[in-house]
Amino acid sequence: MAEALSVSPLTASLLASRGIDSAEAAANFLNGNLDALHDPYLLLGMEKAVPRIQQAIDHGEHILIYGDYDADGVSSTSLMIYFMRHMGASYDIYIPHRSNEGYGLHNHALDWAHQQGVSLVITVDTGISAVEQIAYANALGIDVIVTDHHEPPEVLPEAYALINPKQPGCPYPFKGLAGVGVAYKLAQAVLKQPPVEWTEIVAIGTIADLMPLTGENRILVSRGLESMRRTSFPGIRALMEVSGIAPGAVTSTNVAFGMAPRINASGRLDHAGSAVALLTTEDAEEAQRLSHALDELNKERQQVVETIVQEALLQLQAKMKDNNVPDVIVLAGEGWNVGVVGIVASKILERYYRPVIILGIDPETGMCKGSARSIPGLDIYEALTSCKDLMDHYGGHPSAAGMSLNREQLEAFEQALNLYAGQVLTEADFVPVMPTDGEWTLSDIPLSVVDEIEMLEPFGMANPMPKLIFRGTQLAEIRKIGKDGKHLKLVVRQGGTRIEAVAFGRGDLAELLEEGMTLDILGEVSINEWNGSRKPQLMLQDLNIPGPQVFDFRDSKQPWADMQRVYNAVSAHLRLDYRHIAAVFNPRLESSPKLELNDCTLWVYDKNAGISAFNDAANIYGTDHVTTLFMIHAPDSADQLDTLLASFKNLSNLFLLHSGRSKAERITIPDREQFKLLYVLLMRMAAEPIREQEALVRLSKQSSSTLRMVTMMMDVFEELSFIQRRDGYITIIPKPPKRELSSSMHFSALGSLAEMEQHLLYASTSQCTSWMISRLEGVS
Incomplete structure (x- = not known):
């Protein structure tokens, strides 16, 4: 096709995917004129x-x-x-x-x-x-x-x-x-x-x-x-x-x-x-x-739509049992302008990806007039036909329809539609799918190819604007644009090719992206013309970060409030519900969470089990559904961290909201010289049994190590039988057995804990997130 038409492989592929499989068919598609119209008498x-x-x-x-x-x-x-x-x-x-x-x-x-x-x-x-x-x-x-x-x-x-x-x-x-x-x-x-x-x-x-x-x-x-x-x-x-x-x-x-x-x-x-x-x-x-x-009138219409959408969403929330969205959403309200109910239905479908029917009720007559919008899995005209006896009138297409009925029939109408949908729809039908035109590289879309793609216009139903996938691009630049930073502008690169990508209405994603990360992107190709310059650009439709992603919100002053804020920002993009979200915290630092998301699963660190369930949702749903985890507090040990990450097998997003420790509590990865110095200092001051607290304070000052570090090193000495602790005193054992530091479990735990805290509490964002991603990939 590309050779016959002298076009790029991309353009030829777009034609072929639209059922145009020959040069003759392509010519008819690209150059059809009014003479090619069918005889109206047919x-x-x-x-x-x-x-x-x-x-x-x-x-x-x-x-x-x-x-x-x-x-x-x-x-x-x-x-x-x-x-x-x-x-x-x-x-x-x-x-x-x-x-x-x-x-x-x-x-x-x-x-x-x-x-x-x-x-x-x-x-x-x-x-x-x-x-x-x-x-x-x-x-x-x-x-x-x-x-x-x-x-x-x-x-x-x-x-x-x-x-x-x-x-x-x-x-x-x-x-x-x-x-x-x-x-x-x-x-x-x-x-x-x-x-x-x-x-x-x-x-x-x-x-x-x-x-x-x-x-x-x-x-x-x-x-x-x-x-x-x-x-x-x-x-x-x-x-x-x-x-x-x-x-x-x-x-x-x-x-x-x-x-x-x-x-x-x-x-x-x-x-x-x-x-x-x-x-x-x-x-x-x-x-x-x-x-x-x-x-x-159009401006007024936009205001009316927004008002009804908000009222309809409140009605739906009240109707949902255990947060389960009905297979077919049917909502009706007195005074809702029947002229805009179709637009309202479209907006609610976009949010919940369910067939939606919105009806305006005449309070005097009780008559309801409505519009339906549906998903590909349900022919809404056929669904309405299955309960046509409940309506005064209906008509439409597989994806959109209109109807009228008395309000007394509303409940039976909703039940009948959901009964029909329950027999037709499968779980897969509720997963939104965007058809694309294949995977390409940024080098496949120079200006000349974008000009070729424009030959396929006009775009619309059955001849959509081409949507192309570009995998493995690197995010070079990111910034918000437009009034109030409502829109998102990215620069991505792949090999030697760079291109700008614009996402309208997605400015809220800026804080979830970082320069240098790898992105798979889905976009429509267009031309940006400015001051006589023409260059390709992508209109971003969707993006994916391959593999797990870690977000650095450490030292949050109000971690529970930030968790709610982040959830509100990303839940629509990630299609999250309460089963998919978990938060883990330390019950010694906080007895109960200050959280509005009461239905999400809550977990606490457990010295023996690693983590344990805190609320009913955690007991009911477990860890398998969780894709997004909020770490309110840091774990107490590296083993606890690994148990945590291993428990959530399907984790793809980890938000770090924990606070760092003060410098006075910092520990470092120990070496032999540190232990040798500490042992010599201890020998000098403890010829006789010495109060442990006094010894720890003096050792901390003389070794320039934190009190917490010295205390944990004492645990190693005790395990190796270098010292004895009793009744608050430390006694040096004169002739301890010869044992390697590496044989001590406390020594290994101290090293692992120091490494964990170095990355989790003190490292830069890039070091912290890279380390956490490596841990996540290591346990997956």
Whole structure:
């Protein structure tokens, strides 16, 4: 592939991983144009729909475009407005209010349409589930043409025509169209070649609705973005401006994160009609006014979301038994704005990696309207189908859905979903997995290769921004950047290649990283352009420190408070719960911990066993689950340290919070000369038995050794029968047996203890952590 296309092995690999296995397929992928679009008449229902629309236009019938309030629905409605204008049709639009009416076709809207003289309704991005409503429209004498892309239910409505590539029996080769994509195909069927600029509207809706950017979607979005860079639509130009997007640099990413949220904000907090008005206005001043209004709504939306997220998390904490998170999280609250519950669900899913349903309750009617977001292991549409009798309405995709039900059904609804999930999900489904594009080296991504990778744009669903793994890089520089140090900037090197890596919102990790450490990193490659200079950079997605890691927080004034602080900072990144955390302390120095993390396992040093359990959690869960250990106090001996480290077999993070000893208590690794000097001094002053305390003080002064060191050396002399201790006195044994110092257990223990304390209490951070890591690796 690389040879055939004259590209780098990395670029060829990215193409191959996307199912492009030949030069011809690569050419179609990279250079597809509107001529390559499928025949719209392959869509089941199109042959019936087109003549009916042409008839309505020719006879001046009044047509109603019935849309939806999300960005795809807004785009679909806007596209149909351009289509109606182009055809000179008599038309009206109707988009239900998210909070007051909810999703889908409504009978009262059909009554209104009937009063307005509407004889044809064309739905966009909705209608495939509206069995009863379309039957009602038929009774009113209104024909309904449904254009939709949602999953069809078992029973389809008896519409005049149904156009949905997912409906049974539809031969259309591409099933991934957005609602606006289906609307575009309808316009294409009538006009043969719709105006190119309409693809801008298609691009917005397709990207916003998270449709796969492959096949026809890739062609439509690519062409739409290209057109958008020199757009003639006042509304799109104003929307890009208020989103901070330079017209010439518009990409799928800034459409997704800049333009789409502002379009969605109208339907979430107000009415989607203002977003439709923005996308379809021909007046620049009105476009400016509407775009700024949407921007303000989006800021308000962000505040509303944060408030509901906090309330939902409190509700979840109260609901969790023994800190166990339900397989499916179902949370409902009075007054929660149903326009933002989907965003709230996404944020809670991100935190707990569980399927999440968030519902707003109307306190007067008791009706609950909600949104679901799911993980790959659970098709949420199928899960909802399993308990459809409990809901008034539902619909959606495998990963996202909406529903409405009465609050009296909430408990049964939650139980039914968790029962279904319990039969479908496995433990492995709860482990978040990020697909990557393989392992590479920093030398594989020079500027020329990054430019090649940009040929794969637009990136999005099914064609994600490439994520590359680089193992064994060395951390050369680290610093916080941005307001309040919110973001993280690293410089990593590998061989002779250095590259900057930026992690947005991860500034809190700075204190957990040290220059010189080895990192495995996962990142997206981009180009940093500054003052005319262009160079590759990585947008950091994740990082891993291979092997155990030791963090130096020694001499902490408030070790328990620091433990809580560190836990709060890293638990989300390391996915810790109470089973994974342990703290060890000395019961002689502290009788009980001052700790809010009461559910973590607590251990104490034990002279005989090394360590022993202190609380119920330690007795229940033991040591096997523990990955993160906080050392509140230093151990009393090297053997105790080794027993401690050997007990926690899966330890990967060790936080040192213990205090150092004063210089007056310092011991050193002993040698023969020290013992010889001490013995000579003792012989001089102890011709007769001498009080031990007096002897120790005098020996300490004369030998320049600490009192603690001298005391422990006396233990060696006693073990080797050089002295005798009795009733507080020391007596020299005149003719002691000849024994090597190395034969003394006290001598070995003193040496090991001195080495341990030298590293644990007095050494620099790098010396201390390196020594501890070697001990950890030695016992693993």
